[in-house]
Amino acid sequence: MAENLSDGVVAPLFYYALGGVPAMMAYKMVNTLDSMIGHHDARHEWFGKTAARLDDLANLVPARLTALLMMLVAGSARGARFAWKYGRAHSSPNSGYPEAALAGILDVRFGGPHTYDGELVEKPWIGENARMIASGEVERVARINHAVCAAAVGIAGVLHAVAPSGTLLGIFHP
Secondary structure (H helix, E strand, O other), rough: OOHHHHHHHHHHHHHHHHHHHHHHHHHHHHHHHHHHHOOOOEEEEEHHHHHHHHHHHHHHHHHHHHHHHHHHHHOOOHHHHHHHHHHHOOOOOOOOHHHHHHHHHHHOOEEOOEEEEOOOOOOOOOEEEOOOOOOHHHHHHHHEEEEEEHHHHHHHHHHHHOOOOOOOOOOOOO
């Protein structure tokens, strides 16, 4: 839920605030291209790698902004400590930050060994407490995500309204 919050909500709004609808659409094209071909297989090796790196670059700020907004709306200092401590543990240069913030907010851990197509893949743990997430916590995460969405929409709206041309970069006119 944390990575999707960044990729699907905060990042598009971030780019909307920077450059209006054209910048938001450009971001979504890069993000979708990464989702479609950013795999490590022979068919998509070079083109897919380019898409994945562009997506990594495009999400550098929004992923960290998502983690910050999650910590603020949840009022969680532990979320901040976990984002700092575990944010770089993820295989993605960006996904680990919101995931680590959420692990800290909930006092759980994510990641670890996973099985993909029958093969065990070792992944680092993000967080410390090995307990399972309770069903009531899923509702809490949904409330946090809704609050982050509202905050991101509000921030993007204010930035859009106060920027002289409707965007922070001033390159596109609404």
